[in-house]
Each structure stands twice: as structure tokens, then as C-alpha cells.
Amino acid sequence: MPFTRNYITHRVISGLAFFRFQRQGAAAGWPVGTPFDAVRAFTATVVSWLILVMSAGILESPVHAEVAAKPFPQHTRYAAGSIRPGHVTPAQLDDATLAFYRKWKAKYLAPSQTAGNFFVLVDEDEKGKGPRKIAVSEGHGYGMLIVAFMAGAEPQAREIFDGMWRYARAHASKINPRLMAWKQVTGEVSKRGDEDSATDGDLDIAQALLLADVQWGSTGAVNYRDEARALIAAIRKDEINAKTWTVKLGDWVDANSPMRSGTRMSDFMPGHFRSFQRVTEDADWGRVIESGYAILGGVQTKFSPTTGLVPDFVIGVDREPRPPTDKFLEGKHDGHFSYNSCRVPLRLGLDFLLHGEPRAKTAVNRITDWLKVATNGRPERIVAGYDLAGKFLNRDDHSMAFTACFGVGAMCDAAHQDWLNALWDHIVASDDPGDRYYARTLKMLCLIAMSGNWWTPAP
Numbered sequence: 001m002p003f004t005r006n007y008i009t010h011r012v013i014s015g016l017a018f019f020r021f022q023r024q025g026a027a028a029g030w031p032v033g034t035p036f037d038a039v040r041a042f043t044a045t046v047v048s049w050l051i052l053v054m055s056a057g058i059l060e061s062p063v064h065a066e067v068a069a070k071p072f073p074q075h076t077r078y079a080a081g082s083i084r085p086g087h088v089t090p091a092q093l094d095d096a097t098l099a100f101y102r103k104w105k106a107k108y109l110a111p112s113q114t115a116g117n118f119f120v121l122v123d124e125d126e127k128g129k130g131p132r133k134i135a136v137s138e139g140h141g142y143g144m145l146i147v148a149f150m151a152g153a154e155p156q157a158r159e160i161f162d163g164m165w166r167y168a169r170a171h172a173s174k175i176n177p178r179l180m181a182w183k184q185v186t187g188e189v190s191k192r193g194d195e196d197s198a199t200d201g202d203l204d205i206a207q208a209l210l211l212a213d214v215q216w217g218s219t220g221a222v223n224y225r226d227e228a229r230a231l232i233a234a235i236r237k238d239e240i241n242a243k244t245w246t247v248k249l250g251d252w253v254d255a256n257s258p259m260r261s262g263t264r265m266s267d268f269m270p271g272h273f274r275s276f277q278r279v280t281e282d283a284d285w286g287r288v289i290e291s292g293y294a295i296l297g298g299v300q301t302k303f304s305p306t307t308g309l310v311p312d313f314v315i316g317v318d319r320e321p322r323p324p325t326d327k328f329l330e331g332k333h334d335g336h337f338s339y340n341s342c343r344v345p346l347r348l349g350l351d352f353l354l355h356g357e358p359r360a361k362t363a364v365n366r367i368t369d370w371l372k373v374a375t376n377g378r379p380e381r382i383v384a385g386y387d388l389a390g391k392f393l394n395r396d397d398h399s400m401a402f403t404a405c406f407g408v409g410a411m412c413d414a415a416h417q418d419w420l421n422a423l424w425d426h427i428v429a430s431d432d433p434g435d436r437y438y439a440r441t442l443k444m445l446c447l448i449a450m451s452g453n454w455w456t457p458a459p
Contacts, residue, residue: 069215070151070455071152072150072154073094073153073451073452074455075090075452076354076453076454076455078452079352081361082352082411083413083420086417086420087421088424093451096428097447097448104444108120108139108437109147109160112167113187116159117170118167119134119135119164119184120135120142120143121134122139131185131187132185135184135188137168137180138182138200139437140167140180141200141202141204141205141208142442143164143441144161144165144208146445147161149211149455157215165222168205174195176251179231179239180197182194197239199239200266202234203267204272206235207272207275209225209228209231210224210457213225214457235276236276236284236285241263245284245290247264247267247268249262249267249329259328261317262313262324263295263317265299265311265344266312266340270293270351270357271347271354271355273285274355275457291317296348299314299322300366303323304388306389307337307370307374307386307389309367309386309387309390310337310341310388312338323335336385336387336388336393337388338385339385342385342442343401343442344367345364345406346404346408346409348360349364349405349409349411353411353412354455361412361413364412368409377419379406380426383397384399398432399439400430400432401435401443403426404442404445405446406423407420407423408449411449424450427447
């Protein structure tokens, strides 16, 4: 067998583990009964060989290249007052998360036509003719977060992550090439109208790069920290409204755009913005957080006082923030709690779980308190969309995109323990064939959070 870098790394690490734990060698690849002296001799020989070739510049450090600093599972200590599913063990939470990751990876992590690159495959039903949509920056950001969190359990995590980053760079926005073009179709090309950015994808990609910096350091082929800084600067320049400190829809929204006074509520990711502020030392990210929470609180108080539900979009952020009464960007449900804002409990829930933000807890609890009553405590009764008064949009439309994100929101208060337990069971057991890329990828993200394995990058 040739001494490839991966092979050598695996054997050295497993040999060192044998030294320390004696009988754990078999789990790392050493046959049961291998003499201790044989392992020691092999390890000493390979270490000596590595020192020789590395000093000659033939190989980079394989241990640095392969080992994740925060391997899955992490069992992050979430904020005081938060809860996790309490009727199953931490190991069972991890096992369910890892099992679904393997299914998700097999179905949605696709190799690019460019060797070594990867993207998240979109399999949503589409109407009309023409090239089929295969990837979006939103899903790409989700995928990069997932791979960074699953490193350790995923032995190829760094290889996949770097391949995804290369794909993002190869599909740059025509307006700000530091950002990613929001959509690619068959042939991995972006058609006219799809070549600009969508902010949510860029935000998640930037956060994923910061996670990667923690996982693998930034001295290898990709300087994750520098790339994150450059991407955050581009987001700050072209995807943040510096007059209102709100999140723009994309880099295509300029000062003359009729969309300049609108924002997508699920693009408010305060946990990400805290990371951006720490790594850039730019206090303006704090302004974005404050503006977002002010709009959120105002909308809940004025437009959904009994449900806490928030619309997909809010308009008038420069004067009077309010839901649109008709189509604003995507369709007739732009002013409802629909397929965009279903992610709000995930984004806000994480800000409480990781940072203890009381405004996040208050906002999410308003939604959860209403939802428990509306469904009579039965997760299977959750439907995919409501108006802000709580009336369902389509009784027969169900999606894990909603249910899974509600699960993260339920973690914010011990009063929701029974509801959270029921949600966990339903989320894990559900495998609706009607759920496609979007619902299943959000489920993957939510399982990571609900199992206690979401963490935030260090300053």
C-alpha cells in the first residue's frame, strides 16, 4: 500500500492513540492483537520519515491538514434557561443527527463538473421550460455550515469544504465578485438575471469560513479567516443598507431600487453578525443587530400581537416597517409567515442558545406559545404557512422546513419541554417524500442545533 498523506496521518494518529489507550488501536484500524512493540516501531519509523520529508518541503503537516479542532459531537453548553430534548440521551441525539447527515450527504452533496469542487443539489419541482435549477447560494451556505459542524464524523470534511468554497468563488456575482451568484442551472452556469447575489447565502458562507478557521486553521491552501474578512467586507458594502442598518435582499438593490426599503426577515442573523463584529472589529454590525431587533419587536407588537408570527418580507424600513399587503418580491404570501420566514425561529433561537440574547427568547417564545395552542401540542398539525393572525394558508401543505425550525425555537424555554420532546420525535421520524432540498437541508441544520452541536467561532 503506498504511503499517501491520508494513510500516514491515519496510522500515526492511531499509533499514538494506541500508546495512550493500549486497546483502542483496533478501532483506529490496527488489527486486534497487534503487538504493542510493532505499533510503536511503525509509529516511530513513520514519524521519523515525516520529519525528513517535511523538512525537505515535500509534504505539509498532515496532522494539521486532517484533524478538526472541534469534531462532531461537541455538546455545546447553551445559554442558561435553554433546554434540549429531554427524553433521549445525548448519544441518541448525536446518532440521529449523524444518521440523517449521511442520508443528506448522499442525496444532496454533489460533485461539480470541475474536479474537486462540490455544491448542494437543488431538487425542487419547477414549472416551465428551460435549463433546470441545480444550485443556489442559499443552499451552498447551508452546506458549508453543515460540513464544518460535521467535521470529525465526516472524514472528508476539509476536502469537501474547500471544494465548496472553490465552487462559490467560481460562481461569483457579476456586481460584486466577492459575493456568490445566487443561482446556477444545468451546466453550472448562471443565466441573465441570476448572476447577482442573495444575501442569505453570503451570510452563511462567511460564517462557515469562520467556523473553518477554528476547525483547521488558516495556514493551508485556503486562508479561511482572510477569505471571511474579505467576504464580510463585501457584504457590508453591498448587502447592508447603511442608512437604515438593515439587511438588503442582495447586491442588486442599489440606492435607486424600489426594493431598497425592504428586508427579508429570515436574513436577520444576529448570531452571524456578532461573529462578523468580533472578527472585523466593526461596530456597525452592532447597529445591524439593534435595527433588526427593533423592527422585529415592532412588527410582532403591531401586526401579530397574538401569534408573534413575522412576514417573509418587511417594507418601509426607512419610515414605517410593515408587512407588504401584496406581492413584494416573490408572490402573494410575501406578507405572511411562509417559506422564507419559517427560518426565523432557527436564526433567533440560535442567538439565544449561543449568546443568551433576551430579545431573541422573547420573540421566539411568542411564536412557540401560540403554536402549541394552535396545534394542541401535536407537531403533525403544523402546516406550511400562516397569515399573521395564525390562519393557515393551505391546510394540506406540510413541510419539515417549518417544523424543524420551530424545534430550535422551542429550546429557548423550559416551559416547552414536552413540546420540544414531541417535536424531536416527529422531526427524526418524518421522511415525507414531498420534502425536497430546502426542507431536508433545514432539517439537517436544525438537528445539529437541537442535538447540542451548534457552536460559534471564537473571536
